[in-house]
Amino acid sequence: MFGANFQRKYALTDQGVQNTKKGTFWTVIVNLVVMGGVGILYLVMSGLMETLAGGVLPVALPVLAGLVIFAFLSFLTHLQQYKATYGLVYGEVKATRLRLAERLRKLPLGFFGKRDLADLTETLMGDVNRMEHVWSHVLGYLYGSYISTAVIAVCLLWYDWRLALACLWGVPVAFGLLFGSRKLTERQAEQIKRAAVRVSDGMQEALENVREIRATNQEERYLAGLYRKIDDHERIMIRGELVTGLFVNGASVIMRLGVATTILVGAGLILSGQIDFMLLFLFLMVITRIYAPFDQSLALIAELFVSQVSADRMNALFDTPIAEGAEVFQPQGHDIVFDHVEFAYDKEAVLHDVSFTAKEGEITALVGPSGSGKSTCARLAARLWDITGGTIKVGGVDIATVDPEVLLTDYSMVFQDVVLFDDTVMENIRLGRRGASDAEVMAAARAANCEEFVSKLPQGYQTPIGENGAKLSGGERQRISIARALLKNAPIVLLDEATASLDVENETKVQGALSRLLAGKTVLVIAHRMRTVAGADHIVVLKDGKVAQQGSPQALMAEGGLFRHMVELQSESAQWQLSGARP
The missing domain is CATH 1.20.1560.10 (ABC transporter type 1, transmembrane domain)
Structure with a gap:
C-alpha cells in the first residue's frame, strides 16, 4: 500500500x-x-x-x-x-x-x-x-x-x-x-x-x-x-x-x-x-x-x-536532470578550449562548430552582432548551460565531468545583468567570498570605486539596498558586482560589457580596478564597443553562431572582413551628434 x-x-x-x-x-x-x-x-x-x-x-x-x-x-x-x-x-x-x-x-x-x-x-x-x-x-x-x-x-x-x-x-x-x-x-x-x-x-x-x-x-x-x-x-x-x-x-x-x-x-x-x-x-x-x-x-x-x-x-x-559531475577539479593551468562546440536552446540551434582557445594570462574578446552567440559562449564556458555537441575544456579537464559548483570556484563573473540581494552593501559584496573580513570587503569595494557612493548612504556599508539593488543606480550596482569579482580573485574571469553602465569618469576608474583583477588570469570578455577590445590579446568574431574570424586586433584589421567593418561603423557613429531643429 x-x-x-x-x-x-x-x-x-x-x-x-x-x-x-x-x-x-x-x-x-x-x-x-x-x-x-x-x-x-x-x-x-x-x-x-x-x-x-x-x-x-x-x-x-x-x-x-x-x-x-x-x-x-x-x-x-x-x-x-x-x-x-x-x-x-x-x-x-x-x-x-x-x-x-x-x-x-x-x-x-x-x-x-x-x-x-x-x-x-x-x-x-x-x-x-x-x-x-x-x-x-x-x-x-x-x-x-x-x-x-x-x-x-x-x-x-x-x-x-x-x-x-x-x-x-x-x-x-x-x-x-x-x-x-x-x-x-x-x-x-x-x-x-x-x-x-x-x-x-x-x-x-x-x-x-x-x-x-x-x-x-x-x-x-x-x-x-x-x-x-x-x-x-x-x-x-x-x-x-x-x-x-x-x-x-x-x-x-x-x-x-x-x-x-x-x-x-x-x-x-x-x-x-x-x-x-x-x-x-x-x-x-x-x-x-x-x-x-x-x-x-x-x-x-x-x-x-x-x-x-x-x-x-x-x-x-x-x-528534471540536474548538472552533475566530479567533486574534484584539478586543471593543468586555466586555458579554456572550445572544440567544435554545438549548442541548441529549446531545440533551436544557437552555436555551430565553434572552436577557439582563451589562453591563461591573456584577454580573449568575443565580438559580433547582437544574437551572434557571445553571451552564450561565456555561459557555456562556466557550465551555466550544458553544450549539445563538442567539448569545452579548462586546463585539459572536460568541464562536463565536473560538478558546476566545484567548477565555479575558479570563476569570477561580471555580467551586464547584475543580480543583487535585498541585503546590505557589505553582504552583497561578501558573496564573492564567504568568510571574508569586513576589511577585505571594503578593500575590494575601494578598488571597484564603490567608496564614493557608499560613503553617501545613510548607514554606509550596512545600508540595505532593496530588492535587486533597487535603491542604487545602474552604475552603482555594476560596481558592486565588480567588487565581488575582485574579492573572489578567481583564476578565470568572465566579463560581459562590465563597464557599460558607467559614466566616462567612473569607467576610467573601474578600468584601473579591472586591470588589477585581470592580471595573470584567463579572461573572456564579451564586448560590443570595439574600443573596449583594442587591448585584447585575441579576438573571436562570431556571426550567426559561428566563428567568422579570430586573431589579434591588428591581424583582423589588416585582414578586413566583419571585425574591420564593425570598427569602422562604430568610428562613424562616434562622430554623430545631436543637432537642434532649424526653422
Whole structure:
C-alpha cells in the first residue's frame, strides 16, 4: 500500500511515507475506539432494558467506570493521532521545500529559460501548500478509514449479514461515483492551476514593469487585462468547486440511503421474528459512526484527485536532470578550449562548430552582432548551460565531468545583468567570498570605486539596498558586482560589457580596478564597443553562431572582413551628434 508508487504519487519523502503509516495506524485505532464506545452504549442499553424488565435498578458504578475508561482511551488515541498527522507534517513540508530548492539549485540555467518565475513560485508555495493539506488531513484519515471500516464491516457481517448489507451497500456505490468522476475533477484542477499561474504571472509582471507601464500611459489597458485574468480564475474555480461539490454531495446522499434500507430491512426482520429490536438498535448506532469517516473520506478523495496536479508538477521538477559531475577539479593551468562546440536552446540551434582557445594570462574578446552567440559562449564556458555537441575544456579537464559548483570556484563573473540581494552593501559584496573580513570587503569595494557612493548612504556599508539593488543606480550596482569579482580573485574571469553602465569618469576608474583583477588570469570578455577590445590579446568574431574570424586586433584589421567593418561603423557613429531643429 505504501510502496514506491504511493511515495511518488503523493510526492512524499521517505520520512513522509513513515509519517503516513503512523497517521493511518492511529486513525484506525481512533475509529475502533470510537466504535467501541458504541459497543459500550449498546451493552449499557441492553443491561438497562433487562434490569427494567426485571424490576431491578441498574448499578451505576460499572457504567461510570466504563465511561471513564472510554474517555481516557479516546483522549489518548486522539492525541496520538494528532501528533502522527498534523504534528509530523510541518517537518515534511520543510523537507519538501528544501528538496525543491536543492533541486532548483542544481538544475542547469537552460531550465529557467523555459519556466517563468511565477510558475516556479506557484510550485514552491501553492503546490506544496496544497500537498501539505493532503499529507496532514487526507492520507492518514483516508487510508485509516479504509482499514477500520473493513474491520467493522467484517464484525457487522458476523452479527447479521442481512443488516450489514442493508447498512453498507451505499458505500461502494458512492465511492464508485467519485472514482468515475476522477478524470473530470483532475481536468478541472489543471485548468484552475493554469489560471492561478496566469494571475501570478500578471501580477509579477505588473510589479516589475510598473515604471514602463506608467511611462507609456498603459495603466488602464494593463489593469483591464489583469482583471480579466483574475475573473477567469474566479470563474474556473467556481466551476471546479461546483463540479466537485455535485459529485461529493451526490455520493454522500447515496451512501446515506443506507440508513433507510437498514430501517426497512430491520423492521421486516423484527416483524418476522428473526431479530430483536436491540440488534436493530445496535446497527442504527453503528450507522451514525460508520458513515462519519466516510463522509470525510468522500471529500478527501475529491481533494486527492485535485492534489494530483500539484504532485505531478512537483515530480516534474524532481525528474528534471540536474548538472552533475566530479567533486574534484584539478586543471593543468586555466586555458579554456572550445572544440567544435554545438549548442541548441529549446531545440533551436544557437552555436555551430565553434572552436577557439582563451589562453591563461591573456584577454580573449568575443565580438559580433547582437544574437551572434557571445553571451552564450561565456555561459557555456562556466557550465551555466550544458553544450549539445563538442567539448569545452579548462586546463585539459572536460568541464562536463565536473560538478558546476566545484567548477565555479575558479570563476569570477561580471555580467551586464547584475543580480543583487535585498541585503546590505557589505553582504552583497561578501558573496564573492564567504568568510571574508569586513576589511577585505571594503578593500575590494575601494578598488571597484564603490567608496564614493557608499560613503553617501545613510548607514554606509550596512545600508540595505532593496530588492535587486533597487535603491542604487545602474552604475552603482555594476560596481558592486565588480567588487565581488575582485574579492573572489578567481583564476578565470568572465566579463560581459562590465563597464557599460558607467559614466566616462567612473569607467576610467573601474578600468584601473579591472586591470588589477585581470592580471595573470584567463579572461573572456564579451564586448560590443570595439574600443573596449583594442587591448585584447585575441579576438573571436562570431556571426550567426559561428566563428567568422579570430586573431589579434591588428591581424583582423589588416585582414578586413566583419571585425574591420564593425570598427569602422562604430568610428562613424562616434562622430554623430545631436543637432537642434532649424526653422
